[in-house]
Amino acid sequence: MTMTTDVRAAVVARGLSKIYGQGDAAVHALRGIDVSFATGAFTAIMGPSGSGKSTLMHCLAGLDTVSSGHVHIGDADITTLSDKQLTLLRRERIGFVFQAFNLLPTLTALQNIRLPLEIAGRQADQVLMDRVVETVGLRDRLTHKPSQLSGGQQQRVAVARALISKPQVIFADEPTGNLDSRSGAEVLSFLRRSVRELGQTIVMVTHDPLAASYADRVVFLRDGLLVSEVTQPTPQSVHDMLLKLEA
Numbered sequence: 001m002t003m004t005t006d007v008r009a010a011v012v013a014r015g016l017s018k019i020y021g022q023g024d025a026a027v028h029a030l031r032g033i034d035v036s037f038a039t040g041a042f043t044a045i046m047g048p049s050g051s052g053k054s055t056l057m058h059c060l061a062g063l064d065t066v067s068s069g070h071v072h073i074g075d076a077d078i079t080t081l082s083d084k085q086l087t088l089l090r091r092e093r094i095g096f097v098f099q100a101f102n103l104l105p106t107l108t109a110l111q112n113i114r115l116p117l118e119i120a121g122r123q124a125d126q127v128l129m130d131r132v133v134e135t136v137g138l139r140d141r142l143t144h145k146p147s148q149l150s151g152g153q154q155q156r157v158a159v160a161r162a163l164i165s166k167p168q169v170i171f172a173d174e175p176t177g178n179l180d181s182r183s184g185a186e187v188l189s190f191l192r193r194s195v196r197e198l199g200q201t202i203v204m205v206t207h208d209p210l211a212a213s214y215a216d217r218v219v220f221l222r223d224g225l226l227v228s229e230v231t232q233p234t235p236q237s238v239h240d241m242l243l244k245l246e247a
């Protein structure tokens, strides 16, 4: 069978299944997911607790193995790569933003932003660096250490660090989970601007309908299946869909 892959998709999953454990203890966390995430779009993944959101993100990002099916990041099928190739691909093509900001406390904001490039032995693209710093709105905080920044500012540094290597996709796992609503809104606005202005592709897992409403599209999981989606989401439309799925 030949499969046509959407050339505009940054990430595609086909027939993706994930089973944890064996025999009586087996948990079917993902039961055959087909989904694609468009280049230059901001997509949120939502669903009731235990529906498979984190498992899907981990499988898409090559942080966990799949039981069956395929995941393409650009032209690479990551389910066929060796551990070494996968590590390289993650480093070069994927950015991560986690709930805990994961900044190095002894480095300044600017040093934290540059760190992944330095590890990869690459030069920072100065034009992009200026744009990212501008978009993040952290120019006067670049020499500060993480402990001298608010939670929202630290998370914006973490997003800037993900953006600076121009990854094919950024996966964000509950990026506002540790933030108050005002800082959360700042970070989400910044994520949305990086999609609009820098053409970044972002896939975000969240529990929060308000957070999801910053995305262009929200896909919904239930019991390991993709069951619905909403485009041009509002907090209300996302909330209504979640209620329907939890009923």
Ligand SMILES: Nc1ncnc2c1ncn2[C@@H]1O[C@H](COP(=O)(O)OP(=O)(O)OP(=O)(O)O)[C@@H](O)[C@H]1O
Residues within 6 Å of the ligand: 020, 021, 027, 028, 029, 047, 048, 049, 050, 051, 052, 053, 054, 055, 056
């Ligand atoms: N390492 C594991 N071993 C066994 N079962 C697991 C493991 N990780 C997740 N699961 C199970 O897989 C299912 C999906 O879990 P997952 O964490 O992906 O859901 P989720 O939608 O992210 O949930 P939440 O919103 O509560 O974080 C759940 O039934 C969970 O208990």
